[in-house]
Amino acid sequence: MNEYNIVVLKGDGIGPEIVDEALKVLDATGVKYGFKFNYDYRLMGGCAIDATGEPLPEETVEACRKADCVFLGAVGGPEWDTLPGNKRPEAGLLGIRGALGLYANLRPAKIFEPLKSASPIKDSIIGDGLDIMIVRELTGGIYFGERGRCEENGNEAAFDTEKYSVPEIERIARTAFQMAMKRSKKLTSVDKANVLESSRLWRETVIKVSKDYPEVELNHMYVDNCAMQLVRNPGQFDVIVTSNIFGDILSDEASMISGSIGMLASASLAGGKMGLYEPIHGSAPDIAGQQKANPLATILSAAMMLQYSFDEKEAAKAIENAVNEALKKARTPDIYEEGFEKVTTSEMGDLVVSLLK
Ligand code: IPM
Ligand code: MG
Numbered sequence: 001m002n003e004y005n006i007v008v009l010k011g012d013g014i015g016p017e018i019v020d021e022a023l024k025v026l027d028a029t030g031v032k033y034g035f036k037f038n039y040d041y042r043l044m045g046g047c048a049i050d051a052t053g054e055p056l057p058e059e060t061v062e063a064c065r066k067a068d069c070v071f072l073g074a075v076g077g078p079e080w081d082t083l084p085g086n087k088r089p090e091a092g093l094l095g096i097r098g099a100l101g102l103y104a105n106l107r108p109a110k111i112f113e114p115l116k117s118a119s120p121i122k123d124s125i126i127g128d129g130l131d132i133m134i135v136r137e138l139t140g141g142i143y144f145g146e147r148g149r150c151e152e153n154g155n156e157a158a159f160d161t162e163k164y165s166v167p168e169i170e171r172i173a174r175t176a177f178q179m180a181m182k183r184s185k186k187l188t189s190v191d192k193a194n195v196l197e198s199s200r201l202w203r204e205t206v207i208k209v210s211k212d213y214p215e216v217e218l219n220h221m222y223v224d225n226c227a228m229q230l231v232r233n234p235g236q237f238d239v240i241v242t243s244n245i246f247g248d249i250l251s252d253e254a255s256m257i258s259g260s261i262g263m264l265a266s267a268s269l270a271g272g273k274m275g276l277y278e279p280i281h282g283s284a285p286d287i288a289g290q291q292k293a294n295p296l297a298t299i300l301s302a303a304m305m306l307q308y309s310f311d312e313k314e315a316a317k318a319i320e321n322a323v324n325e326a327l328k329k330a331r332t333p334d335i336y337e338e339g340f341e342k343v344t345t346s347e348m349g350d351l352v353v354s355l356l357k
Helices: 013-031 046-052 058-066 088-101 115-116 168-181 197-210 223-230 244-257 296-306 313-330 345-354
Strands: 002-011 036-040 069-074 104-110 131-137 147-151 155-160 188-191 217-222 240-241 265-269 275-279
Touching: 002 013, 002 046, 002 058, 013 036, 013 069, 013 296, 013 313, 013 345, 036 058, 046 088, 058 088, 058 197, 069 296, 104 168, 104 244, 104 296, 115 313, 131 168, 168 188, 168 197, 168 240, 188 197, 188 223, 197 217, 223 240, 223 244, 223 275, 240 244, 265 296, 275 296, 275 313, 296 313, 296 345, 313 345
Parallel strands: 002 036, 002 069, 069 275, 131 240, 188 217, 188 240
Antiparallel strands: 104 131, 104 265, 147 155, 265 275
């Protein structure tokens, strides 16, 4: 029987609650499909700061390096908001992405049929549905560029630097073209090439890489236009490739089209089997510990882990199908509509388990 070794970082806020549900679903999937998970629980984020003084203890990094992959809830919260940037919980998240070289962040935004009416976008605009794959660069750009405080004309000032090298752009572009080849062979590269030099290099490099994928229809879009087009006509997009910060923003926007940010999963990959899987939403401290959080984004991240790190495609599909079925019956508060059963975080997890085929 295959055994998979996973480092689990529950994190802060709703992190522990939603991760518990995803592990419940993973274990049930293992029983049905004949594999087993070994979980190694480690600290990262605010909980790690409280326990060790560091958002990303070295032993957590070591454990992640040895594991088959990493499963994460969410990090951050108001109690750590006043710490200096490099000591904040988010620094732990950026640190682990960097340390594991997870440059390719896949964020699928799709509408589950039963949730169509939860989308704030009109039916006439959504049409047959929505199925977009955002490929976000994750270890470069302004998130990792030089930053600091300085003085300008006697005033305090601050700066952050957006920088991309050709190899960094090439590898994420290849990830996106390969993804497009597996899907509808349409790729939109999003940049701000009318203003930013880093975006001009981005665009030139994506065009060069496109020569290796002649079957993929490539177009380019400025990020402001893309933000607008996502709500005007989301059906025009299939795969989107973009920089770290633009991908951060556009994926939150795309998630809302699908009904709730509580629905969007993600996989962060390093080009091989190693991956980090996490929902795209944050730690929602305002509802933490109340069993109100939607665990489906985390459960869907578990499905992505089965697909991308372990090639357990059938089991991954089974989770997606069970989520779809669960949405026909019950809803957590974020996606609640009249006529459905209102359930807690753990009831939603139980329901998904019971619907696994
Ligand atoms: C995300 C989050 C993170 C990011 C934060 C928590 C640092 O918003 O994964 O989208 O900006 O990458
Ligand atoms: Mg974000």
